[in-house]
Amino acid sequence: MSADYSKIARSGLWDDNIIFGQMLALCPLLAVTGTATNGLGMGLATAAVLVMSGVAISLVRNAITPEIRIPAFVLVIACIVTVVDMALNAWLHDLHKVLGLFIPLIVTNCAILGRAEAFASRNSAPAAAFDGLMMGLGFTASLVFVGACREILGSGTLFANASVLLGPRLGFLEITVIPDYDGFLLLILPPGGFIILGFLLALKSIVDSRQRASGHTADSRLPKVFTAAGVLSPEPEGETAR
Amino acid sequence: MTEGSAVAEAAEHPASPGWLRGRIDAFRTAPIAHGLLLGLFSLLTALVLAVVNDLTRGAIEDRATEDLYASLAQVIPDDIRDNEVTAGPLTLDDPQEGPVTVYRALQGGKVTGTAYEMIGYGYGGRIEVLLGVDPDGQLLGVRVLSHAETPGLGDKVEAAKSDWIFRFTGLSLGNPGPDAWKVKRDGGSFDQFSGATITPRAVVGAVRRGLEFFGRNQPALLAAPADTTASPEAK
Numbered sequence: 001m002s003a004d005y006s007k008i009a010r011s012g013l014w015d016d017n018i019i020f021g022q023m024l025a026l027c028p029l030l031a032v033t034g035t036a037t038n039g040l041g042m043g044l045a046t047a048a049v050l051v052m053s054g055v056a057i058s059l060v061r062n063a064i065t066p067e068i069r070i071p072a073f074v075l076v077i078a079c080i081v082t083v084v085d086m087a088l089n090a091w092l093h094d095l096h097k098v099l100g101l102f103i104p105l106i107v108t109n110c111a112i113l114g115r116a117e118a119f120a121s122r123n124s125a126p127a128a129a130f131d132g133l134m135m136g137l138g139f140t141a142s143l144v145f146v147g148a149c150r151e152i153l154g155s156g157t158l159f160a161n162a163s164v165l166l167g168p169r170l171g172f173l174e175i176t177v178i179p180d181y182d183g184f185l186l187l188i189l190p191p192g193g194f195i196i197l198g199f200l201l202a203l204k205s206i207v208d209s210r211q212r213a214s215g216h217t218a219d220s221r222l223p224k225v226f227t228a229a230g231v232l233s234p235e236p237e238g239e240t241a242r
Numbered sequence: 243m244t245e246g247s248a249v250a251e252a253a254e255h256p257a258s259p260g261w262l263r264g265r266i267d268a269f270r271t272a273p274i275a276h277g278l279l280l281g282l283f284s285l286l287t288a289l290v291l292a293v294v295n296d297l298t299r300g301a302i303e304d305r306a307t308e309d310l311y312a313s314l315a316q317v318i319p320d321d322i323r324d325n326e327v328t329a330g331p332l333t334l335d336d337p338q339e340g341p342v343t344v345y346r347a348l349q350g351g352k353v354t355g356t357a358y359e360m361i362g363y364g365y366g367g368r369i370e371v372l373l374g375v376d377p378d379g380q381l382l383g384v385r386v387l388s389h390a391e392t393p394g395l396g397d398k399v400e401a402a403k404s405d406w407i408f409r410f411t412g413l414s415l416g417n418p419g420p421d422a423w424k425v426k427r428d429g430g431s432f433d434q435f436s437g438a439t440i441t442p443r444a445v446v447g448a449v450r451r452g453l454e455f456f457g458r459n460q461p462a463l464l465a466a467p468a469d470t471t472a473s474p475e476a477k
Contacts, residue, residue, distance in 0.1 A: 034394035034437075064283075068276045072283045079287035083294045090301035093308075101390065101397060164402050188394075189437050 005130055012134025019142035019197070020204050024111040029146060030193040031105065034154070037162045039147030040140065042102045047136020049084060049106050050115060053077045054132035057120040064121070073116040081107050098165045111139065149196045154188040156181025309387060310372070314345055314357055316401070317374025317383035322354040323347035334462055339455050344463060353464045355382055356456070362448030364441040366390035369399070371445055373452040377464055384410040384449055389441075396441035406433065406442070415453045423450040 011021075018024050028046070032038040056076050064072050085103045088096040106112065115135055120128040152158055156178035163171035186192050269275050314327050325348040332344045339360070347355035355376050362369040369389040374382035384407055386399045398404035409432065415423070424430025425443050434442045456463065 031392055032394055038394045063279070065270055065276060065279060068280045068283075071280055075283050075287045079290055082291055086294050086298045086302070089305065090298035093305040101392075104390065161403055185436050 005127075008127065008131050009134045012131060012136075013138040013141070016135075017142055018111040018135055018139040019146070020201060022111065022114065024114055025109045025139065026193075026197075027108050028102075028105050029143065029197065030190040032102065033143055033147035033150055033193055034188045035151045035157075035161065036144050036147035036159050037165050038102075039143030039145075040162075041099050041165050042105065043136070043140025043143040045084075045099050045102045046106055046109060046112070046139055047133065049077075049081055050112055050132035050136040050139075051129050052080050052084070052132075053112055053116055054120040054128035055125050056080060057116045058123060058125040058128035061121045069117070069121060070113075073113055073121070077112055077116065078107060111135070146193065146196055146200065149200070150187045150192055152177050153196075154184050154186075154192060306388075313372050313385045313387055314374075316385055317357050317372055318345075318347045318355050319382065322349060322376075324349050327357065330467060332463075332467070334459055336455055336459060338458075339451065342455065346463075346467065348467070351466050353377060353466065356463050357382075358452065358455075359387065360448040360452040360455070362444035364389060364391050364444040365396055365438070366392065369441070369444050369448065371448040371452070373449060375453070375456050378414070379453060379456050379460070380412060380414045381410050381449070381453070383408075384445075386445065391441045392438065395435065395438040398435050398438070399441055399445050404435075406435070407445075409433075410449055415450075415457060423447075 014021070016022055019026075019029055025046075028042055032042045053076060057073055060072070060076070081103060085096075085100070088103070089100065115132065119131045123131070148158060151160065156176060158175040158177050159173040162173040166173070184192075187196065311328055318327050325346075327345045327347055330346075332346060334342050334344055336342055342358050344356050344358045346353050347357075355374060357372060357374045360371045360373060362371055367390050369391070370387040372385045372387050374384070376382050385401055386407060389397070389399065391397050391399065398406055401407050418431045421429075422431040423446060425432045425434040425439060425446055427434055427439050428443065430446065432442060432446045
């Protein structure tokens with residue numbers, strides 16, 4: 001089947017956004033979104049791995065039998081993450097100093113296995129790469145947004161330490177939003193991540209229902225099915241109940 | 243059952259082009275085939291990892307050495323030495339810490355500062371801490387060389403992310419007293435981070451052990467090196 005790229009983009013960026021649509025990858029979300037900068041670093045590293053694992057899994061999809069696909073995907077993803085870690089460390093060492101902390105965390109991101117299972121294993125390599133990119137960008141945007149909310153409310157700054165990640169030229173991004181702020185520790189700690197996530201989910205739900213009411217999207221929202229592998233099945237022909 | 247029928251079918255038409263295909267399809271459904279395929283995948287990924295590891299090992303070691311040299315320059319001030327700190331490191335065998343590589347700053351043939359690594363164990367595994375210590379056992383500076391602590395919580399031990407690590411400069415085992423070499427939560431005098439106590443605890447512990455190491459080995463550490471490799475033109 002030919003891939004519908006605008007649908008893939010919409011799915012990755014909004015409808016099935018890893019955080020706000022699929023509710024996956026909450027572990028990295030809670031761990032790194034204390035600041036917007038860390039969210040950005042984690043998001044970009046994950047996006048790169050999503051693209052690569054999408055292509056790799058799409059290329060081997062016909063060689064894998066259904067019974068062993070999950071362990072085979074895990075092997076491929078773990079291999080890619082380790083290779084990226086080693087290559088960055090060797091040849092882009094300054095970037096590795098900053099992103100290096102995030103890369104091992106990517107293995108814990110079930111969204112990557114989820115995309116491998118739900119999309120890459122059923123589509124051509126270019127479509128899988130595009131899906132990985134869109135999912136990754138949607139994920140990055142979510143992490144930066146949650147990170148920004150937590151950082152502003154929790155420590156009164158925005159993009160703290162951005163110059164370490166992006167170079168001194170982008171140091172102007174570092175803003176003190178609330179001067180002489182004592183900080184709100186709860187929001188920096190993982191519970192704060194859950195609280196902010198809850199409010200943002202409610203917000204997205206309102207936007208979605210407004211859109212539906214105004215007839216923007218005429219799709220009858222099918223109930224999504226979540227499994228341990230993080231697979232969801234918006235299409236009626238989905239085979240989640242295996 | 244599928245296997246049996248497929249084999250029978252294949253036996254009927256041994257020369258037909260579908261013969262091999264039928265055999266392969268039949269074989270692919272057998273449990274042994276899954277095992278073999280998965281084993282093949284494991285071998286392939288292991289091969290890729292081995293090749294990449296081999297390609298990158300040298301470069302990664304070079305980068306680690308560069309990092310060490312850059313950090314050495316931060317814990318040994320330029321104005322107390324006339325040698326190249328990285329030249330002629332000393333390896334001491336300590337009963338508690340095992341072999342420790344010590345880099346020495348020399349001025350006029352006398353040791354004016356020492357630097358060595360200590361390992362602490364934090365939330366994410368090994369934390370390599372580099373200490374610079376002057377001849378009286380006072381800290382010239384402390385830097386974390388490598389760690390895998392949680393971004394945003396434990397990584398404030400990096401000099402690039404917080405000024406916490408500069409707190410150690412000028413301290414010694416007598417200042418603060420031996421009982422105060424702990425994080426505040428444990429009754430000591432060092433701040434922990436909000437949300438991360440284990441990381442600073444590991445770093446404070448490693449620095450304290452480093453100073454005790456200095457105390458045990460002070461004579462050996464301060465002995466003037468026999469072969470004076472100090473080159474006057476070194477910056």
